[in-house]
Amino acid sequence: MQINILFVDDDIDILNGFKRSMYNLRDKWNGFYASNSADALKIIQHENVDVCITDLFIPGISGSELLRKVKKEYPKTIRVLLSGNPSAKYSVYDYSVAHQYLTKPCNIEIIKEKIEIPILIRSLINNEKTIIKLTGEDGIPSFPEIYYKLECEIYSPNVSINRIVNLISKDIGLTAKIFQLVNSAFFGFPTKIKDLNQAINILGLNIIKSIILFTKVFPYLEMSNALKEFIESLWNHSLVVSTISQRLTFYLTRNRELSEHAYIAGMLHDIGKLIILNMSNQDKTLLNVLDIINNENEIKKFLGATHSEIGAYALSLWGYPNSIINAVLLHHSTLELNNFNITTAVQISNRLANIEGIDFSILEKFDSIESIVELINTKEGNKDEIPGKNPIG
Structure with a gap:
C-alpha cells in the first residue's frame, strides 16, 4: 500500500527539496505539493491524502487553519505542522490541530520516522469508524496548553x-x-x-x-x-x-x-x-x-x-x-x-x-x-x- 503525502509550503526551494527526497521513496510514497492553502485543499478534495504536512505560514489561510479544515472534513488524515523557530511562543490554537509539529529544516528521514509508524499501527485497527474517531475530532485529544508551553521552554535557547x-x-x-x-x-x-x-x-x-x-x-x-x-x-x-x-x-x-x-x-x-x-x-x-x-x-x-x-x-x-x-x-x-x-x-x-x-x-x-x-x-x-x-x- 502506497502512502499519499501532501507537502504545503510557499518556499519553492523547500518543496523542490521534498520532491527530490521523495524520488527514492516512490515505490512506497506518493508525493503531492502545494504552495498555498487553496491548492492544498483542491488536492485533498481529489486525492486520498494520508498525511498533510504544512508550514505554519502559507498564503491564504494559515497552516493551522488548513489543518483545522482537514481535521473536520478529512478526519483520517494525519496532520503535521512545520515551524521555522522551535522556541517561538506560537499560539496553542495553532498547534492544537496538529498531531505533531516539526521544526525546520526537516529532512525526509525525520518525516519518514515520524509518519511510517502511525500508518503501520493504523493498519492493525479493523474498524473505519474507530480510525476516523481516533485521528479526527473526537478521539485522541490535542496536547493540553501546559504541555506546549513546557515544550517551548525546554527547546528555548535560554x-x-x-x-x-x-x-x-x-x-x-x-x-x-x-x-x-x-x-x-x-x-x-x-x-x-x-x-x-x-x-x-x-x-x-x-x-x-x-x-x-x-x-x-x-x-x-x-x-x-x-x-x-x-x-x-x-x-x-x-x-x-x-x-x-x-x-x-x-x-x-x-x-x-x-x-x-x-x-x-x-x-x-x-x-x-x-x-x-x-x-x-x-x-x-x-x-x-x-x-x-x-x-x-x-x-x-x-x-x-x-x-x-x-x-x-x-x-x-x-x-x-x-x-x-x-x-x-x-x-x-x-x-x-x-x-x-x-x-x-x-x-x-x-x-x-x-x-x-x-x-x-x-x-x-x-x-x-x-x-x-x-x-x-x-x-x-x-x-x-x-x-x-x-x-x-
Whole structure:
C-alpha cells in the first residue's frame, strides 16, 4: 500500500527539496505539493491524502487553519505542522490541530520516522469508524496548553528551570500529582519532598510530560464516581508498572536513559484505555464501555482494536520514540527473553503488578529475568508456559 503525502509550503526551494527526497521513496510514497492553502485543499478534495504536512505560514489561510479544515472534513488524515523557530511562543490554537509539529529544516528521514509508524499501527485497527474517531475530532485529544508551553521552554535557547517550575506551579492539580508521586513509596525518600524544583529535578522533564498526558489530556476526569475510581486504580497500577519497569531496566542494563524510557512506557502502557473511555464519552456509550474496558476480546469486537493498539497509535501520532510505542503496543504479547529491551521490561512489570503480594523488592531476590518469569508463571498458574518469540515482532 502506497502512502499519499501532501507537502504545503510557499518556499519553492523547500518543496523542490521534498520532491527530490521523495524520488527514492516512490515505490512506497506518493508525493503531492502545494504552495498555498487553496491548492492544498483542491488536492485533498481529489486525492486520498494520508498525511498533510504544512508550514505554519502559507498564503491564504494559515497552516493551522488548513489543518483545522482537514481535521473536520478529512478526519483520517494525519496532520503535521512545520515551524521555522522551535522556541517561538506560537499560539496553542495553532498547534492544537496538529498531531505533531516539526521544526525546520526537516529532512525526509525525520518525516519518514515520524509518519511510517502511525500508518503501520493504523493498519492493525479493523474498524473505519474507530480510525476516523481516533485521528479526527473526537478521539485522541490535542496536547493540553501546559504541555506546549513546557515544550517551548525546554527547546528555548535560554531554557530556565525557574521558568519551568513557575509554569508548573500555576497548575495546582498537576503540582499535587507530582508531589504525590515523588513522595510515594515508589521513590522511598526518607524525608518528604516539599520543594517543586527538587521534585521536578528528581523526576525529570520527560516523566513530567508523561504525567501531564495521563492527567491533563482527557476532559472527563471529574465525572461519575465509578469513572473516578477506575482512573485512580489505573493511575496506581501504571505507577507500579512504571517503577518496576524502570528498576528492572536499570538493574539489567545500568543505562539511565533507557530506564527513564522504561518508566515512561510503563506509565503510559494503558493509556489506550483512557482514549477508549474518551471516545465512548463522546458518543454516550461510556457506561457500557466501562463494563468491558478490561476485556480485550470485547473491546476488539466493539472497536476493531485492542487498548494496546489504540494506545500505541496515539503515542505514534504524538511522535513518541519507537521503543516506547512498541512497549505499549506489545505489553500483552508473549515474552521474548533473548533480547531484553523496554518492551520486555513493561511486559514483565505489567504481569508482576497484577500478582497479589508482589512489591519492588522482588528485583533484589532474583538474579535473572528467567527466574522472575518462572515466578510469574508459577503465580499465574502457567507452569508449562515457555516464553517464545513475539508474534508481532
